[in-house]
Amino acid sequence: MASWTDLVSYVRVRYEVMRSTDTELWFNLPTTGERTQLVIVRSVTGEDGDGWAQIVSPVGKLGDLDLPTLLEKAGESVVGGVAAEEGVVVFRHSIPLHEGELPAFDRPFQLVVKMADQLEELLTGRDEH
Secondary structure (H helix, E strand, O other), rough: OOHHHHHHHHHHHHHOOOOOOOOEEEEEEEEOOOEEEEEEEEEEEOOOOOEEEEEEEEEEEEEOOOOHHHHHHHHHHHOOOEEEOEEEEEEEEEEEEEOOOHHHHHHHHHHHHHHHHHHHHHHHHOOOO
């Protein structure tokens, strides 16, 4: 069974963390070409009272995006969904920490990053996040 502390150690070994708190890790990942994508991994408590890891990656400013296209394209992903946080659209997914081993984190993590980057490129034509 994995804990938040285990996940933090796992992420720190694999990625260069830019910023961290007791409940968040921030880092940039290369995606395609020269593009990069900001990723935030958060410790959250689910409605079930258990610990979860939430993977968040920004897409763009809420007021700047074509929301119908955003929702259609985000709906094509097998994991995650879109949300708005402080005026920024993010693509995010959560995984329960108590289920499985830490390597199970990588697959949904990579899918979230890839989808957020694709949405950002499609909807903004930029690489800001």
